[in-house]
Amino acid sequence: MSRAAGVLRRLAAARTSRTDAATGRRTQVFGCRGMTVAAVAVAAATGLAACGSSGGSGSGGGSSSSAGLSGGYGSVPAQHGTAKKGGTVTVAEQPGSTPNWILPVTTSASNTVYNDFSFGWEAWTPLYYQATGVTPTVDEAMSPADAPKWSNNDKTVTITMKKSWKWSNGQPVTAKDLMFTIDEIKAAIKQSPANWAAYVPGNFPATLTSMTSPNAQTVVMNLKNSVNPTWFEDDILTFVTPMPAAQWAKTSANGSIVDFTNSSNAAKIYKFLSSQSKSLGTYSSNPLWRTVDGPYKLTNFNASSGAYTMVPNSAYGGAHPGGNLTVKMVPFQSEAAEFNAEKAGTLDVGVLPESDLPQSNALKRQGYNYFGYPEFGFNAAFYNFKDTTGDWNNIVKQLYFRQAMAHLVDQKGYVNAFFHGAGGYGYGPIPALPKSPFQPADAASNPYPFSVTDATNLLKSHGWTINSGGTDVCSNPGNGSNQCGSGIPKGTKLSFNLIYNSQQTFIGQMDTDLASKAKKAGINIKLQSSNFDYIISNYIDPAAPANVNKWAMNDFGGETNSVYPTTYGLFNTGGSTQIGDYSNSTADKLIQASISSSSASAVKSEASFLTKNQPALFQPEPDVTYVWKNTLSGPPAQFASLTQYYLNPQYWYLTK
Amino acid sequence: MLGYVLRRIGISIIIVIGVSIVVFLMLHFVFGSPARVVLGPKATAAAIKVWNAQHGFDAALPVQYGRYINGVIHGNLGFSYVEYEPVTTLLNQRWARSLFLAGVSLLFAVVIAIPLGIYQAIRRNSLSDTGVTGIAFVLYSMPVFFLGLILIQVFAFDLPIFSFEGSQATSMLGVMADWGAMTLPIATLALIQVAQFSRYMRSSAMDVLAQDYIKVARAKGLPERLVMLRHLLRNAMLPIITLIGLSIPLLLAGNIIVEELFNYPGLGLLFYQSLEKEDYKVLLAYTLIAAVLTVVGNLIADLSLAAADPRIRLA
Numbered sequence: 013m014s015r016a017a018g019v020l021r022r023l024a025a026a027r028t029s030r031t032d033a034a035t036g037r038r039t040q041v042f043g044c045r046g047m048t049v050a051a052v053a054v055a056a057a058t059g060l061a062a063c064g065s066s067g068g069s070g071s072g073g074g075s076s077s078s079a080g081l082s083g084g085y086g087s088v089p090a091q092h093g094t095a096k097k098g099g100t101v102t103v104a105e106q107p108g109s110t111p112n113w114i115l116p117v118t119t120s121a122s123n124t125v126y127n128d129f130s131f132g133w134e135a136w137t138p139l140y141y142q143a144t145g146v147t148p149t150v151d152e153a154m155s156p157a158d159a160p161k162w163s164n165n166d167k168t169v170t171i172t173m174k175k176s177w178k179w180s181n182g183q184p185v186t187a188k189d190l191m192f193t194i195d196e197i198k199a200a201i202k203q204s205p206a207n208w209a210a211y212v213p214g215n216f217p218a219t220l221t222s223m224t225s226p227n228a229q230t231v232v233m234n235l236k237n238s239v240n241p242t243w244f245e246d247d248i249l250t251f252v253t254p255m256p257a258a259q260w261a262k263t264s265a266n267g268s269i270v271d272f273t274n275s276s277n278a279a280k281i282y283k284f285l286s287s288q289s290k291s292l293g294t295y296s297s298n299p300l301w302r303t304v305d306g307p308y309k310l311t312n313f314n315a316s317s318g319a320y321t322m323v324p325n326s327a328y329g330g331a332h333p334g335g336n337l338t339v340k341m342v343p344f345q346s347e348a349a350e351f352n353a354e355k356a357g358t359l360d361v362g363v364l365p366e367s368d369l370p371q372s373n374a375l376k377r378q379g380y381n382y383f384g385y386p387e388f389g390f391n392a393a394f395y396n397f398k399d400t401t402g403d404w405n406n407i408v409k410q411l412y413f414r415q416a417m418a419h420l421v422d423q424k425g426y427v428n429a430f431f432h433g434a435g436g437y438g439y440g441p442i443p444a445l446p447k448s449p450f451q452p453a454d455a456a457s458n459p460y461p462f463s464v465t466d467a468t469n470l471l472k473s474h475g476w477t478i479n480s481g482g483t484d485v486c487s488n489p490g491n492g493s494n495q496c497g498s499g500i501p502k503g504t505k506l507s508f509n510l511i512y513n514s515q516q517t518f519i520g521q522m523d524t525d526l527a528s529k530a531k532k533a534g535i536n537i538k539l540q541s542s543n544f545d546y547i548i549s550n551y552i553d554p555a556a557p558a559n560v561n562k563w564a565m566n567d568f569g570g571e572t573n574s575v576y577p578t579t580y581g582l583f584n585t586g587g588s589t590q591i592g593d594y595s596n597s598t599a600d601k602l603i604q605a606s607i608s609s610s611s612a613s614a615v616k617s618e619a620s621f622l623t624k625n626q627p628a629l630f631q632p633e634p635d636v637t638y639v640w641k642n643t644l645s646g647p648p649a650q651f652a653s654l655t656q657y658y659l660n661p662q663y664w665y666l667t668k
Numbered sequence: 669m670l671g672y673v674l675r676r677i678g679i680s681i682i683i684v685i686g687v688s689i690v691v692f693l694m695l696h697f698v699f700g701s702p703a704r705v706v707l708g709p710k711a712t713a714a715a716i717k718v719w720n721a722q723h724g725f726d727a728a729l730p731v732q733y734g735r736y737i738n739g740v741i742h743g744n745l746g747f748s749y750v751e752y753e754p755v756t757t758l759l760n761q762r763w764a765r766s767l768f769l770a771g772v773s774l775l776f777a778v779v780i781a782i783p784l785g786i787y788q789a790i791r792r793n794s795l796s797d798t799g800v801t802g803i804a805f806v807l808y809s810m811p812v813f814f815l816g817l818i819l820i821q822v823f824a825f826d827l828p829i830f831s832f833e834g835s836q837a838t839s840m841l842g843v844m845a846d847w848g849a850m851t852l853p854i855a856t857l858a859l860i861q862v863a864q865f866s867r868y869m870r871s872s873a874m875d876v877l878a879q880d881y882i883k884v885a886r887a888k889g890l891p892e893r894l895v896m897l898r899h900l901l902r903n904a905m906l907p908i909i910t911l912i913g914l915s916i917p918l919l920l921a922g923n924i925i926v927e928e929l930f931n932y933p934g935l936g937l938l939f940y941q942s943l944e945k946e947d948y949k950v951l952l953a954y955t956l957i958a959a960v961l962t963v964v965g966n967l968i969a970d971l972s973l974a975a976a977d978p979r980i981r982l983a
Contacts, residue, residue, distance in 0.1 A: 349931030
């Protein structure tokens with residue numbers, strides 16, 4: 013999945029959208045996965061071993077940036093030069109991914125980082141901004157509201173809008189605007205749950221019992237149940253983006269402002285606003301979209317090509333210490349074309365495609381900086397715990413088997429061989445990089461390091477007869493500690509299928525290597541290629557129960573974590589975004605604690621347990637690498653954040 | 669002649685209907701419905717079922733096909749749930765660009781290849797013929813993307829004469845005027861076609877030169893220039909006419925690789941991106957248009973052939 017609200021993250025390279033096939037990732041939100049986040053502060057070193065690759069570093073960190081970031085590919089130089097006021101910066105759009113949605117209530121279909129992070133959020137800032145830098149944590153300074161205050165046993169949250177935060181027409185962003193937004197989200201969901209990408213059935217706003225406004229700046233929301241405040245702020249309120257009620261609460265272009273608290277009116281307003289959002293050709297001319305509170309406003313949008321231009325919003329309430337740059341977003345049809353533009357020097361900021369990483373030093377000589385970092389999330393091949401083919405369900409529920417499989421993942425080898433040294437290790441649901449405030453200590457070290465011998469020994473010690481190069485057979489059935497495990501009859505063979513997403517080359521490379529190493533341990537993995545959408549439509553149990561016995565493992569890519577990286581929905585029993593029906597009572601308790609207890613460290617315990625328990629086969633993740641001209645400067649964190657897809661040009665300036 | 673044309677048109681319609689059925693079924697089998705694109709990967713089976721019912725994707729396949737064809741007849745090629753645009757809008761934004769790129773490159777290819785092929789036939793087995801043949805083989809066997817990359821490296825980076833990308837102008841007039849940007853993509857396509865056409869032309873011209881009527885024309889003292897123009901060119905052109913006719917689908921399909929390499933947003937690229945995004949309404953429309961163009965191209969080639977060669981009787 014790629015990132016964003018509520019879904020699978022597809023992997024990497026293209027990172028076109030959080031829901032489309034090109035990337036291979038699901039993004040969780042709302043109790044499942046959510047968006048990748050970064051923060052103002054730049055993360056410190058992770059302390060992992062270096063990968064030893066040329067140029068790159070893997071998550072072990074070869075080179076380190078002058079900003080104190082290590083573990084990345086290349087470096088982020090310190091802020092330098094004298095700022096020039098004004099000017100234009102040309103930024104590449106991701107090939108084949110141009111904005112096609114502008115209303116801040118993002119639908120599942122339009123839920124892409126290109127609609128949100130680098131387009132919509134430039135004009136309308138989320139209630140709690142998710143990132144600058146690479147550390148996943150809410151950035152209060154860039155948010156239009158003060159930190160939420162909790163009471164009533166964490167069932168009531170009070171949100172106060174900052175008085176300094178104003179719309180571009182000079183009017184303050186008020187409690188009424190926030191309430192309008194929430195009412196419109198409710199109206200959108202009522203029409204279809206897919207109309208708000210962050211929605212998980214049964215969750216917010218379904219859990220909102222009442223909402224009041226004691227004064228012009230404050231909203232008090234009462235929830236049905238106690239929640240974990242950090243989870244609610246980081247994973248839910250980050251997807252609520254205040255909208256201007258005084259301009260948008262109408263049902264037609266020339267209509268008057270109506271009472272949005274009336275649900276019938278709210279539905280009509282949503283219908284009108286969403287219809288305007290579908291009219292791409294009017295984005296720069298529609299008066300609706302001229303009222304903004306973000307750092308930028310749109311001045312030109314070419315619906316045909318997807319090119320657009322933004323100029324600074326002088327009324328922006330957040331910090332904007334940069335050079336008041338005009339931002340020109342340029343579409344590309346392919347990574348090759350984008351790389352050519354970088355070689356020609358016509359781009360100020362762009363992605364360095366993975367296949368062109370070996371040429372990063374040539375670009376540096378041309379005057380570009382480059383920096384790559386893994387996106388916050390994890391790659392994994394998922395197990396199907398319900399597939400009864402060959403007693404697979406009984407095999408995969410054995411922890412020793414999943415541990416043996418983890419020993420066969422050559423993370424260091426993958427990063428060096430398949431990612432050109434630019435990648436981060438991942439041993440559990442919280443990756444080694446980017447470093448999260450919620451990262452447990454054991455997320456940075458591999459509990460099951462690569463070793464075919466260790467894998468073989470685990471199987472041997474549990475009653476399997478090893479046939480290296482062939483197929484292992486259970487020769488000692490039973491429940492004992494040295495036996496195969498319950499439900500595995502004598503003579504059962506270790507042979508199963510793995511369906512992988514062939515749209516991302518490195519997924520196939522990793523899985524082919526896994527099958528090869530597994531064969532040495534006598535595990536026969538039958539690889540089958542497919543594509544992202546086909547896999548998630550046909551080989552995910554809740555979505556396609558009829559196919560439950562057709563797949564033992566799938567590898568569509570991975571998941572993008574929310575700021576608060578709970579796996580609620582994904583790994584809890586019966587979770588709404590489950591993939592292979594993993595079920596563990598300890599995991600259930602820990603996950604439930606992550607979203608409902610007041611403990612800020614609950615999610616650490618959850619991640620720590622899951623890293624050891626291996627509900628999925630965790631894999632490393634390639635870096636997202638960006639280049640930018642060395643005539644462009646600003647706080648290092650605001651360039652590092654590009655690797656997490658956050659665009660903050662209000663901090664940039666051209667040097668004199 | 670009229671009966672032949674009408675019969676061919678009838679057959680063409682049947683072929684297009686057949687292609688549309690096959691493509692519709694194949695795409696339906698692969699992509700099912702756009703429900704998952706719209707609702708997102710986490711959508712439940714129940715939600716998808718509801719969406720399909722609301723949008724007619726739960727109907728029997730023949731019914732869905734009938735609705736689609738009815739829309740096509742009325743100028744509605746469907747709606748792209750990925751791009752939030754009617755498919756016709758997406759096609760309208762790009763077809764002229766592809767037409768220009770492929771049309772101009774085809775024109776250049778024909779204008780260069782025909783005299784070149786004749787020259788080679790007249791000077792066959794000479795040093796110049798061998799040289800041109802060698803170059804043609806190199807170009808013909810070269811992958812388009814490789815030739816494009818070489819041209820970009822040499823003429824855009826090493827000798828910065830042309831742009832590394834196709835025109836980004838927003839109007840067609842702007843594109844047509846932007847020769848600095850359009851030269852390399854046109855040259856890439858044209859060079860490959862020159863290699864192909866010139867080989868056919870050389871071979872055909874050599875056959876014609878061996879015919880008795882050429883010897884008679886020369887024997888009766890007709891100037892060589894007239895022999896070439898009146899007798900050789902017209903007769904040797906026949907296979908090229910067929911080739912050009914078959915190239916017509918490219919006029920709209922453009923060239924996926926060249927458009928991607930040169931960042932040129934045409935129809936070929938739209939198809940490629942739709943394939944990646946599984947935007948099956950666009951894929952369906954594009955394939956249907958390609959089918960129409962292919963049968964039209966064949967028809968035009970046959971009719972042109974008959975017009976060029978009175979010996980060919982249409983029956």
